[in-house]
Amino acid sequence: MPVISISSDFGLQDGNTGVMKGVIYGICPDAKIVDMTHLIGPQDVRQIAYVLARQVFYFPENSVHIVVVDPGVGTARRPIAVRAGTQLFVGPDNGFLTLIYERAEKEGWPLQIVHTNRKEYWLPQVSDIFHGRDIFSPVGAYLAAGVSLGDMGEVVTDPVRLDLPRPQRDGASVRGEIVRVDHFGNMISNIPMEMLSDIDCARVDLKGKKLDRIWRTFGEQPVGTLMALPCSTGYLMVSVNQGSASLEITGERGDTIVVSDCNN
Amino acid sequence: MPVISISSDFGLQDGNTGVMKGVIYGICPDAKIVDMTHLIGPQDVRQIAYVLARQVFYFPENSVHIVVVDPGVGTARRPIAVRAGTQLFVGPDNGFLTLIYERAEKEGWPLQIVHTNRKEYWLPQVSDIFHGRDIFSPVGAYLAAGVSLGDMGEVVTDPVRLDLPRPQRDGASVRGEIVRVDHFGNMISNIPMEMLSDIDCARVDLKGKKLDRIWRTFGEQPVGTLMALPCSTGYLMVSVNQGSASLEITGERGDTIVVSDCNN
Amino acid sequence: MPVISISSDFGLQDGNTGVMKGVIYGICPDAKIVDMTHLIGPQDVRQIAYVLARQVFYFPENSVHIVVVDPGVGTARRPIAVRAGTQLFVGPDNGFLTLIYERAEKEGWPLQIVHTNRKEYWLPQVSDIFHGRDIFSPVGAYLAAGVSLGDMGEVVTDPVRLDLPRPQRDGASVRGEIVRVDHFGNMISNIPMEMLSDIDCARVDLKGKKLDRIWRTFGEQPVGTLMALPCSTGYLMVSVNQGSASLEITGERGDTIVVSDCNN
Numbered sequence: 001m002p003v004i005s006i007s008s009d010f011g012l013q014d015g016n017t018g019v020m021k022g023v024i025y026g027i028c029p030d031a032k033i034v035d036m037t038h039l040i041g042p043q044d045v046r047q048i049a050y051v052l053a054r055q056v057f058y059f060p061e062n063s064v065h066i067v068v069v070d071p072g073v074g075t076a077r078r079p080i081a082v083r084a085g086t087q088l089f090v091g092p093d094n095g096f097l098t099l100i101y102e103r104a105e106k107e108g109w110p111l112q113i114v115h116t117n118r119k120e121y122w123l124p125q126v127s128d129i130f131h132g133r134d135i136f137s138p139v140g141a142y143l144a145a146g147v148s149l150g151d152m153g154e155v156v157t158d159p160v161r162l163d164l165p166r167p168q169r170d171g172a173s174v175r176g177e178i179v180r181v182d183h184f185g186n187m188i189s190n191i192p193m194e195m196l197s198d199i200d201c202a203r204v205d206l207k208g209k210k211l212d213r214i215w216r217t218f219g220e221q222p223v224g225t226l227m228a229l230p231c232s233t234g235y236l237m238v239s240v241n242q243g244s245a246s247l248e249i250t251g252e253r254g255d256t257i258v259v260s261d262c263n264n
Numbered sequence: 265m266p267v268i269s270i271s272s273d274f275g276l277q278d279g280n281t282g283v284m285k286g287v288i289y290g291i292c293p294d295a296k297i298v299d300m301t302h303l304i305g306p307q308d309v310r311q312i313a314y315v316l317a318r319q320v321f322y323f324p325e326n327s328v329h330i331v332v333v334d335p336g337v338g339t340a341r342r343p344i345a346v347r348a349g350t351q352l353f354v355g356p357d358n359g360f361l362t363l364i365y366e367r368a369e370k371e372g373w374p375l376q377i378v379h380t381n382r383k384e385y386w387l388p389q390v391s392d393i394f395h396g397r398d399i400f401s402p403v404g405a406y407l408a409a410g411v412s413l414g415d416m417g418e419v420v421t422d423p424v425r426l427d428l429p430r431p432q433r434d435g436a437s438v439r440g441e442i443v444r445v446d447h448f449g450n451m452i453s454n455i456p457m458e459m460l461s462d463i464d465c466a467r468v469d470l471k472g473k474k475l476d477r478i479w480r481t482f483g484e485q486p487v488g489t490l491m492a493l494p495c496s497t498g499y500l501m502v503s504v505n506q507g508s509a510s511l512e513i514t515g516e517r518g519d520t521i522v523v524s525d526c527n528n
Numbered sequence: 529m530p531v532i533s534i535s536s537d538f539g540l541q542d543g544n545t546g547v548m549k550g551v552i553y554g555i556c557p558d559a560k561i562v563d564m565t566h567l568i569g570p571q572d573v574r575q576i577a578y579v580l581a582r583q584v585f586y587f588p589e590n591s592v593h594i595v596v597v598d599p600g601v602g603t604a605r606r607p608i609a610v611r612a613g614t615q616l617f618v619g620p621d622n623g624f625l626t627l628i629y630e631r632a633e634k635e636g637w638p639l640q641i642v643h644t645n646r647k648e649y650w651l652p653q654v655s656d657i658f659h660g661r662d663i664f665s666p667v668g669a670y671l672a673a674g675v676s677l678g679d680m681g682e683v684v685t686d687p688v689r690l691d692l693p694r695p696q697r698d699g700a701s702v703r704g705e706i707v708r709v710d711h712f713g714n715m716i717s718n719i720p721m722e723m724l725s726d727i728d729c730a731r732v733d734l735k736g737k738k739l740d741r742i743w744r745t746f747g748e749q750p751v752g753t754l755m756a757l758p759c760s761t762g763y764l765m766v767s768v769n770q771g772s773a774s775l776e777i778t779g780e781r782g783d784t785i786v787v788s789d790c791n792n
Contacts, residue, residue: 301543
C-alpha cells in the first residue's frame, strides 16, 4: 500500500491534480494518494521547500512525494528522483529539496539523487509544459510500485540548491527571518528553538513589536494577544491567539525577527 | 476498508491535512481517507458542528470522523473519542458534537464518550499546538484499525455542549435563525421541515423579504428568484435559483427567519 | 480497484463532496476516489465540459467520472450514465459531455448513453436538490462495482448537447475563442494546433496584442513575456512566462483570438 503525496502550484480549479492521479492509478493501482498542497504560489519553489521539510518525515517509510512547482518546465532543467532517509521524492531539479538534502546530510541519512531520464518510465507522449502529468506522475508511480531508484536514470552529484536565508548569532542575540506565513496568519521563522536554548529570558522583536517571552501554546494568553511560541516542528513563530499575526502587524515573508536575552 | 474523514479549519495551503494523512496511513494502511472540509472558519466550532451533523450519517458503519477545530489546543481541554450510532468521532472536547449527541439521544442510539488519554495511541512526541497530527490522527487511525473505543481512555459523562440557537414556536409561527450560509449562498436555517407540518400556507420572512410559499426545488422558479425551500437534509432554507441569496439580500449567519401561516 | 473521479461546482467548505465519498464507499469499498475539481463556477456546465474533455482520457480503463454541475436538479432533466471509449460518466443530461460525445464519434469509440432511472441504484431516499449524493454517487459506485451500464436504465438517443463556439477558417486565418482561463491565467482557446499546421509563419491576435510566433514552452522567453504556445492537450493558448496573461491583458473567456499567416 504505497503512499504518494502530490504538491503543486496548480490550484484546484483545472483538474490538473486529478489527471495526475489518473495517471498514477493506471501504473500503481494500490497507491494511496495524498494531496499535500496545491496552493503554493505560482512558481514559488522556496515555499514548497519549507512546506515539504515540515511535513514529509511523518509519512510511512518509502512514501513517494511528487512535487510540481516547475518554472523551468520544458527547458534543460533535469527531472530528478531522490531518496532522503525513509522518503522518496520526484520533481524538477530546481532546489525544492534543499532543506531535505541538508537534513539528510546533517543526520547521516542515505541520500541518493538520480536524473530520471529513462523514457520507459514516462508517459509515451510528453508535452512541453505539463511534466507533472507526463513525467513526474509516472516516475513517482513506478517508484511506488517498486522500481528501484537506481533504475530510473543517472546519478546526480550537483543538484540545484536554493540560497535560503539562515539565522545568525549576533552576540547574545539570534537574528532570523520570517520564511512562511500560514493559513492562520502565524508568522514562522527560520530560527530553530534549539538555537535559543542558552537564552534564559527571551525578548522577541518583529516589525517593531517587542514580545517579552516565548510561550508554549496559544491558550496561555487571552484571545487576541500577539505572542511568540514554537511552531509544531520546532521553529520560533509569532501568532495571535485566535487571530492573525500577519494581519495584526502587517507582517510578511522576509521580515526580520530578532531574539535577544533580556539579561544582556 | 475503514473510512476516515478529516474536518478542520486548516485551509489547504500548508500541508497540515497532508501530514495527518501520512500519520494515519502509517498506522492504518488500509484506510480510505475523505476530506470533509478544511475551510471551516478559524476556531469556528459551531460551524463544523452543523456541517458534521448534516453529512456523517451517510457514511458506512464504523467510519471515523476526525475533527480538528481546536482553539484550546495544548490547554486542559480533553481529547475525546465518541461512538454515536454507527459512526465514530475523534477531536477536542469543545462541543463540536453537540448536535450529534442530541440526535443519538433522540434516536436512542448508542452514545459512548471517552477521554483519549492513553498515550500509547498518540505519536511518541506530542507538540503543544498540533494535536491534529500528534493525537487525533493516530487515535482515529487506531480506531479505524480496530482498537476498541473503551481501550482508548476513561469514560466521559460531562462532554462540553455548545449553546446553539433553537427554533421557537410563537403561536402559529415558527421563529428560527440562519445557522449556515453555504458555498452557493443558500441561507440554511435551524428550522426542521417537520416543525412546519401543520402550516397550510407558509409565509417566510427573512431580512424584510416576504416569500409566499415553500417550493420543492430551485427550477420551479425562474432564474434569479429568491425562494424558500427545504435543504437536502430537511431544514428550511432561502435561496436564489442559480444565484446567491446571501448576496442578494446581504444575509448572514444569525439572521432571524420567521415562518407564519397566511391563514392566521 | 476501480477509480472514480468527482467534479462539481460545490466548492470545498460544506462537506458536500465528503458526503458523496461516504455514499460511494458504502457501495464500492474498493473505490479509489479522485477529486477532479469542485471549483467549477456555480451552474457553469460549459466549463466542466472543457475540463473533463482535457483530463479524463488519461485515466485507467473503466474509470467512472461523476459530474455534479446541475442547475436543473429536481426538475425533468434526466440523470444519465455514459460509456465513451474507455471511460464511464454519470451526471445530469445537460450537455456536460458534449465534447466527449464528439470525440467518441470522431474516433469511432463505443458510445452508450442510458437514462439511469432504476431506483434500486439510487439511495432509498432522494432529495429534490442534492442528486449528487442521492443518485449520481450511488449510480457511479454501482458502475464502479461492476453493474453494467445497460442494467442502469433505458437507452438515450437524444442527449442534450451544448452549443459550443467553434474555430473557423477565414481565408488563410483561423478565428477562435478563449474558452478557458486557468489558475495561472493562461488563456486557452478552442483552436487545435493541427488546424494551424499549414501556417508557416503564425501571427496571433488577441485583445489588440499581436504575437509574432508560436513557442514551445514558457522558458523560451524571458519572465514576464506575453507569448502564444500550445497547451498540454494541444490547443493554442496565450500565456505570460511566470505571470498571468489574463491579468496582463485583462482577457477573459469569450475573447476572440485570430491566427493568421504573416506571409499573407
